[in-house]
Amino acid sequence: MGDHDVAVLGVGMHPWGKWGRNFVEYGLVAARAALQDAGLEWRDVEFVSGADTIRNGYPGFVAGATFAQALGWQGAPVASSYAACASGATALNAARAQILAGLCDVALVVGADTTPKGFLAPTAGERGDDPDWLRFRLLGATNPTYFGLYARRRMELFGATPADFAKVKVKNAAHGLTNPNARYRKAVTEDEIMASPIVSDPLRLLDICATSDGAAAVVLASLDYARRHSLTNPIRVAAVSTVTPSYPNTVIEMPNFATDSAAVAPAPAATFRDSIAQQAYAEAGLGPDDLDLAEVYDLSTALELDWYENIGLCGPGEAEKLVNDGATTIGGRIPVNPSGGLACFGEAVPAQALAQVCEVTWQLRGEAGERQVQDATAGLTINQGLFGHGSSVILVR
Amino acid sequence: MANKTRVPAVEGWFTLDDEPRLLGNRCRKCGSYFFPKIASECRNPGCDGTELDEVPLSNRGTIWSYTTNHYAPPPPYVAAEPFAPYSVAAVELSQEKLVVLGQVDAAIDPATLHVGMEVELTLGTLYEDDEQEYVVWKWKGVANRG
Missing domain, CATH: 3.40.47.10 (Thiolase/Chalcone synthase)
Structure with missing residues (x-):
């Protein structure tokens, strides 16, 4: 077992589709599903890590806080990560680092998006230096x-x-x-x-993938926390x-x-x-x-x-x-x-x-x-x- | 169209003469090339150079790969109407040891493109409005030239 392992306590998704609703709705569904899968309450979460979307205005740029507010403010620290298609992994890594540093035991990672039809296009405006x-x-x-x-x-x-x-x-x-x-x-x-x-x-x-709406969430925890909750052999990152x-x-x-x-x-x-x-x-x-x-x-x-x-x-x-x-x-x-x-x-x-x-x-x-x-x-x-x-x-x- | 002013679609990225060149820059200290030009500081992590000179890049290279787009891209691309498919090639410049993208001159039949094919820089219309023709660099064949 590696020194840097953390446990995956729960995972959840909102089905992918072209639902046309606000991305926060999808994120909530995925987060609730992951928490339920983990057997935890939202109040048990000590760190929230959001993967950002750049196509849904300001709430998308502060996804961690957006999801925390939607779940009901409970004081947990947040981070929001943007790394294009890699945003989810970056958000996961931010949560993992918090756990491995001993700063928290349980973290919730959430990413959700609502996408327009057709080609992904750059953000609007005349931006000759982008x-x-x-x-x-x-x-x-x-x-x-x-x-x-x-x-x-x-x-x-x-x-x-x-x-x-x-x-x-x-x-x-x-x-x-x-x-x-x-x-x-x-x-x-x-x-x-x-x-x-x-x-x-x-x-x-x-041959080419479409763009979709959807959400996924992961609950991570320290291996000690998993043990204390009788999860002796959890899936590990x-x-x-x-x-x-x-x-x-x-x-x-x-x-x-x-x-x-x-x-x-x-x-x-x-x-x-x-x-x-x-x-x-x-x-x-x-x-x-x-x-x-x-x-x-x-x-x-x-x-x-x-x-x-x-x-x-x-x-x-x-x-x-x-x-x-x-x-x-x-x-x-x-x-x-x-x-x-x-x-x-x-x-x-x-x-x-x-x-x-x-x-x-x-x-x-x-x-x-x-x-x-x-x-x-x-x-x-x-x-x-x-x-x-x-x-x-x-x-x- | 003949009386329209010909202007570059982007300032300072290429020359407008008969044998156009892309304009990159080169670190005065280590000699690394960059395209498009970077504002300051060499990006080679092994070099602390801060002075870069504008240099014209080689106007010939070989095709690394290519593709032809059959759907009009979204804005800010200004698609011709009616839309016509266009090809994009990634071209290796041997001296600069880099690969640079460019649209392929419409005169080239995409079926004749192949990896390793030698191409040469030219200028072509990207889009037009009532007064001006906006030009951009493109790659054209060299087979029929002396």
Whole structure:
């Protein structure tokens, strides 16, 4: 058991969808569900950590306090974190640090979002010094533009095909079929995917995740606290990786116009995405062979294949074989996205990294129902937030 | 269109001459390149340089990857009407050892793009209003040139 372990006492979600209501409502539902799952009262919470949303006005920027107020002020200290898609992991890490520092025993982490339809767009206004605004303005570089670049590179470097990408979607759709929190619960065929409209060539509409409303919450506690409450073998957080890149970051990433230059300082041995997982493995004292499942950020089908390599499930160029052999399907060697992933959820930015943690927790407890990965004892989540945010959590039992 | 004024869609990011160049900057101490230009202080963590010189970047590079967008992006992109698909390429500059994005010149058939293809910087229309044509850097093919 690691020195830095904390216990996951409870997890909860508000189902993903396009409900069109205020994000606070969703956050409340998820928080209440996580507290109930933990067998705790709201007044037992000693620290509240909110993952921010930037699309819902001021309350979204102070999510920790927003959720604390909605639950009923009870005096607990708060923090609010924004790290784009990695916000949930950053908020989780803030809570974990409070517990490990001995400043509190029980913390509640909540992320919720209400998203507009269509492409995620930069925040409004004329902002000529904001690269996120400028990449839309000067390049028309939407998020799928970057996904398209990565997908095309896999095709040209490794001989990947659109059919390989479609297999990822078929797998994830099958995984999420009976997940009550998933937004899309429908089987899909390779033909349907490859007949859907092209968005950012070679990626088609069904290769790319939607944006969704949703919320997820996690109750963390010190191992001592868990013991005092007769939880002798709780699910534990063994690692949280929120690393930034190392200079020079030589992979083009959202929202950048260019990579760093490797003209003077040589490129680091590990790419940024590789380093996110490496840091998590190092902290947990585990490696890819120890995993029973992984929840990876499938913003696109092709990106899921990139993640297989980034988290060390296989070498570069081998991910297509992994998905085609069924190794990443439930029942295979290392199931990936048993929840159904973003393919079935769509992205609710500040909730998504926490949703990954919820899924791995259910899997490790053996409570995942028809999508259960048998005898799972260790799982990893991974994700990346734009502007240089790593996000990976390793959970064990 | 001929009587419209041609203005850059963004100030100071590229030159407007016949052989346009992207304008980056370079640390006077360690020699690292940056694009777009940074205001102050070299970002190489192993360098404490604070003086940066504006430098034109190589106007040729090779394609790292590319994609073609078939849906109009949201504002602040100013999409043409009717909307026409456009390609974006990530291009490696060998001297600067960096990869830079740019739209692909509409004259290039996206089907001819491939990783490793040599491309050259050009200027093209990003959007227009009644008085002005706003130009931006784009990548064009070099195959038909001497």
